[in-house]
């Protein structure tokens with residue numbers, strides 16, 4: 001193969017990628033202002049196609065239909081979802097090949113790994129064009145915030161960004177007006193990144209909520225304020241849930257709108273905020289979302305918490321149906337000032353909210369409770385003293401809290417945290433607080449809130 005072959009191949013790959021993005025962006029725009037009943041019809045058509053395909057070509061579903069004597073003709077409406085069993089990370093991780101369609105060769109598929117907050121990661125297989133489909137949804141989501149692809153200056157601070165791993169700390173792609181920094185190099189180079197924000201008139205930042213919170217805390221520590229970043233219009237946050245304290249810290253540092261969106265590696269549910277509402281507007285052509293109660297019943301009323309359960313409408317290589325994500329949310333009302341009739345969810349609690357710590361009798365307590373009691377109860381907000389923090393548990397009844405201190409943090413702050421914690425948990429736990437220089441990130445570059453080494 002000579003150089004020309006290579007460049008031709010790269011050009012045709014590029015055209016292929018762009019045409020998929022364009023096609024999908026058009027399709028999303030066509031459904032953007034559709035009425036609820038019309039959205040249901042569009043979703044049903046996509047579901048019937050995917051469900052029948054899965055039963056014909058995917059061993060897990062073919063076997064299931066055979067075992068329970070179900071027929072293809074039984075799949076007649078959106079309601080037929082209920083013919084399918086719930087699945088979860090463990091089932092898919094233990095039987096990955098059963099979920100891959102016969103129509104695809106495993107070697108031709110891309111793989112994505114879910115960041116395992118506990119246990120082994122799950123590998124998701126995708127056809128090559130799915131990245132373009134995903135990008136189309138993200139661009140549509142972002143452009144609702146005022147961001148314009150290739151016209152707005154973007155700083156992306158994400159995990160192991162390949163574009164930023166060739167020795168350069170900050171990589172610039174002129175055609176995209178995009179600067180990229182890896183979260184793995186952010187802490188060591190924070191001043192350089194803050195300088196970039198000021199000098200290059202960055203208009204949007206794309207990152208994880210925990211990284212945005214850290215960046216905001218570092219800015220406040222340097223006594224900078226929103227007037228130092230007058231061009232910044234918005235923060236595009238994803239891949240983690242964002243809590244009110246995070247929002248407050250970020251807003252104090254940047255006078256910019258926060259647009260978070262909910263998505264996950266399995267690519268079954270995707271939704272974003274709009275300028276009028278911080279609820280997540282779920283894309284109806286990306287996947288089908290159900291909220292499932294503890295008794296495995298469908299929740300339909302707003303305001304009741306249930307497990308987010310997703311069904312793909314886009315991944316035909318590994319079609320996951322009724323996959324319990326381990327994240328929790330509530331339905332919000334229908335209709336929004338933005339004119340979209342998408343289903344909306346609010347009060348999303350990520351998996352970390354379900355993470356547990358154990359006292360010496362192995363009694364289980366919620367980690368979020370520990371964070372609220374110990375850290376958020378410091379009279380001044382945590383970012384006043386802690387730049388970042390992480391809990392580690394190796395032994396029952398003993399919890400370690402590692403933190404990166406601000407320059408003016410003192411032993412008194414540690415004492416305050418200990419008192420708060422004791423008031424909440426009594427003597428169930430001994431808390432060991434240690435200032436550290438770095439906090440462990442997971443494989444995708446997100447901050448891990450808890451390293452739980454007790455296996456239950």
Ligand SMILES: [Zn+2]
Pocket residue numbers: 273274275276277281336337338339340
């Ligand atoms: Zn809206």
